[in-house]
Amino acid sequence: MRVALSTSPETVVIEERPDPIAGPGEVVCRVLACGVCGSDVSSSWVARKVPAVLGHEVTGVVEQIGAGVDHVRVGDQVVIHHHAPCGECRRCRRGHETLCESFRSTALDPGGFADRVRIPSDLVGELLPLDGLDAERGTFVEPLACVLRAFGRAGLAAGDSLLVVGAGTSGLLAIAAAHAHAVDVVWVREPRPDRLQRALDLGAARHATELVDVALVCTPAASAIADAASALAPGGSLCLYAPPSPTERLDLDAFGLYTGEIEVHHSYSAGPGDMRAAFDALRAGTIDPLPLVTHRVGLEETAHALDLQRRGEAIKVLVLPT
Known part of the structure; x- marks a missing residue:
């Protein structure tokens, strides 16, 4: 072979x-x-x-x-x-x-x-x-399962506002899946016009200065992670979805994380339950x-x-x- x-x-x-x-x-x-x-x-x-x-x-x-x-x-x-x-x-x-x-x-x-x-x-x-x-x-099934696990890690719930940073495959799947999770609004940050348009077509709104409940960062760029953290409302949740370079260091506002009770999560891969949930969503046609x-x-x-x-x-x- x-x-x-x-x-x-x-x-x-x-x-x-x-x-x-x-x-x-x-x-x-x-x-x-x-x-x-x-x-x-x-x-x-x-x-x-x-x-x-x-x-x-x-x-x-x-x-x-x-x-x-x-x-x-x-x-x-x-x-x-x-x-x-x-x-x-x-x-x-x-x-x-x-x-x-x-x-x-x-x-x-x-x-x-x-x-x-x-x-x-x-x-x-x-x-x-x-x-x-x-x-x-x-x-x-596997990439969607990873997204669903990240939602769980970040505590995303119906009625929340979500910021997705990066509109590659994972970010676009996250936007589609978030709507299926009945979030209140999905915002997106994406510098490439073609990918931004795909995100908007999926029902996301371009993010400006709005504060959000959950930020899912689908890019490894340290600057994007820091920007996402600054967009969180008090009690918000930051989830790192893409692996930063081992040599890169994050510049986060530690005092702001403390006083805002910001939760910082990371999500790597997906387990068997996530795979079955993603499979069911795709088979049901909830997400194409x-x-x-x-x-x-x-x-x-x-x-x-x-x-x-x-x-x-x-x-x-x-x-x-x-």
């Missing part, structure tokens, strides 16, 4: 590898589609992983089933999750499933930018059959993500797909191996 191997944060080569084989409790899927995530083009994030086959927003069709698997059948189309928490450790019990050691240690083999992927036994139970959802929309897809490429064009996302020329790129 072919894999798109990232040998550096900016370099991808196509390699031939043996087809994976499903062992006991495992499943092998032929990849139908895999979305390009912002983390796939974050130099500091990817540098820690390379060489690696990236891609984790995956849908596939089951081709092999190992002994003891009865959750899915050959021919089923499924949403594939990339990590699974244990559900029992202290971190899981405190609501930090994505920080669980099991979550961090489980992974797809080799990754979504490949013809086929082996799902280890710990992840087989996380497969979601694509009943009523097509393979391309299915790639948005396909208008966010600006490019579709074959597996051999994975380097181009990543470059489009890296340069900001795409909202969402889907890699379609077949």
